[in-house]
Amino acid sequence: MTRPLDHPRVAFGRIGVLLVNLGTPDESSPAAVRRYLAEFLSDPRVVEIPKLVWGPILHGVILRTRPRKSAHAYQQVWTDEGSPLAAITSRQARALRERMGDRVIVDWAMRYGKPAVSDRFAALQSQGCDRILVAPLYPQYSAATNASVMDAICKALGAMRWQPALRTLPPYYDDRGYIDALARDIGSQIGGLSFNPEVLLLSFHGMPERTLQLGDPYYCHCRKTARLLGEALAPQFPKLRIDTTFQSRFGRAKWLEPATDITIAEEARNGTRRMVLAAPGFSADCLETLEELAIRGRETFMEAGGTDFATLACLNDREPGMIMLENLIRRELGGWI
Numbered sequence: 001m002t003r004p005l006d007h008p009r010v011a012f013g014r015i016g017v018l019l020v021n022l023g024t025p026d027e028s029s030p031a032a033v034r035r036y037l038a039e040f041l042s043d044p045r046v047v048e049i050p051k052l053v054w055g056p057i058l059h060g061v062i063l064r065t066r067p068r069k070s071a072h073a074y075q076q077v078w079t080d081e082g083s084p085l086a087a088i089t090s091r092q093a094r095a096l097r098e099r100m101g102d103r104v105i106v107d108w109a110m111r112y113g114k115p116a117v118s119d120r121f122a123a124l125q126s127q128g129c130d131r132i133l134v135a136p137l138y139p140q141y142s143a144a145t146n147a148s149v150m151d152a153i154c155k156a157l158g159a160m161r162w163q164p165a166l167r168t169l170p171p172y173y174d175d176r177g178y179i180d181a182l183a184r185d186i187g188s189q190i191g192g193l194s195f196n197p198e199v200l201l202l203s204f205h206g207m208p209e210r211t212l213q214l215g216d217p218y219y220c221h222c223r224k225t226a227r228l229l230g231e232a233l234a235p236q237f238p239k240l241r242i243d244t245t246f247q248s249r250f251g252r253a254k255w256l257e258p259a260t261d262i263t264i265a266e267e268a269r270n271g272t273r274r275m276v277l278a279a280p281g282f283s284a285d286c287l288e289t290l291e292e293l294a295i296r297g298r299e300t301f302m303e304a305g306g307t308d309f310a311t312l313a314c315l316n317d318r319e320p321g322m323i324m325l326e327n328l329i330r331r332e333l334g335g336w337i
C-alpha cells in the first residue's frame, strides 16, 4: 500500500476582512513625511503624469519642499497614538472584530506606509483565510484610491501559490445605511453646537478635473452622496443651506470645483457669519479634516469676517459608523458566513 504524499502544515478554512485606508507617515518628522510622500506620489494611480515628466518634478521640487511644510501640519494633529488616520483605522478594525465574532479575522492596513497592504494580506492568508474581503474605506470610488488598493492586492497575490478567493467592498456612496449614519451623526453633532449654523459645507477630497473626463465616477459619487445627505437632513434643518465643495488641491492642474478654501472665504465675505463643515467622504479624521478644515478652514473663515465655525468629526469608530460598517461587511460576506 502506498502512503499519500505529505506536505507542511497549511492553515485553511477561515474568512478574512482587510480594512484599508490611504496611509500616513510613521512619524511627524520631515524625514518620515518625505518617505511617505515619496511612496504615495510615485503611484501612477495618484499622479497620472508620465514618469519621465513627473519623476524630475517629484524628486527635484516636491520632495525637497513639501515634506517640511506637511510635517509642520502633521505635528499640529499628531496624537499619543500616532497619526490620527492610523489610530482611528486601528480602532475601527478592533470594533469590527468585536462585532463580527470568531468566524472572521479582521485586520487593517494602509495603502502607503505601514502596516502595508501586502504584509497584512499575506498575514491573513497565513492564518488560514482562504476567502478574503478587501474593504477600501472609501465611500466614493476613484482610481487614485480604490483601484490603487486593488493594484497592491494583485501584487500581493502574485507572490502566493494558494491564492485566497477574493471579494472587494463596492463603493457605498449611495447606500442607505451610509446616508442614514451620516445624517444621524451630523444631525446630532449640529444639535450639540453652541450656535445655529447658516450653512453646512460638505467638503470632499478633490481630484484633477481631468479624471472626470477620463471616466472616473468620483465626482458623480460625491455629488450623489451630497444630494442624498441633503435630502436626509432637510426635515431636521429646513433652514440650513447645504453646499458641496472639494478640498486639498495639489499641483497646477485644474481640480474639481468649487474649492473648499475659496468657498469658505467667499461665504464670509458675502455675509455668512455661522458655518459648519463636514467631510462625508473621509471614513476617519486625518490631516485633511483636522488640519486643513478644522484649523486652516477656521482661520480663513474668521479672517474673512465669520463669527462662528465648527468642523464636525468623521464617523470614525463611533456607533453610527460602526453599525454601518458591520452591515456593509456582513452583506458582502453573504454566502461565506
Ligand SMILES: C=CC1=C(C)c2cc3[nH]c(cc4nc(cc5[nH]c(cc1n2)c(C)c5CCC(=O)O)C(CCC(=O)O)=C4C)c(C)c3C=C
Pocket (backbone or CB within 6 Å): 022, 023, 024, 025, 037, 046, 047, 066, 070, 083, 085, 138, 142, 144, 145, 205, 206, 207, 208, 218, 248, 250, 281, 282, 285, 286, 287, 288
Ligand atoms: C495628486 C495628488 C493627490 C490626489 C489625486 C489625492 C487623492 C485623494 N486623497 C484622498 C484621501 C487622503 N489624502 C490625504 C493626504 C494627501 N493627499 C495628497 C495628494 C493627493 N490626494 C497629499 C500630498 C497628501 C499628504 C498630505 C500633504 O502633504 O498635503 C489624506 C490624509 C493622510 C493622513 O496622513 O492623514 C487622505 C485621507 C482621497 C479620498 C483621494 C481621492 C479621492
Ligand SMILES: [Fe+2]
Pocket (backbone or CB within 6 Å): 205, 248
Ligand atoms: Fe489626498
Ligand SMILES: [Fe+2]
Pocket (backbone or CB within 6 Å): 220
Ligand atoms: Fe455622472
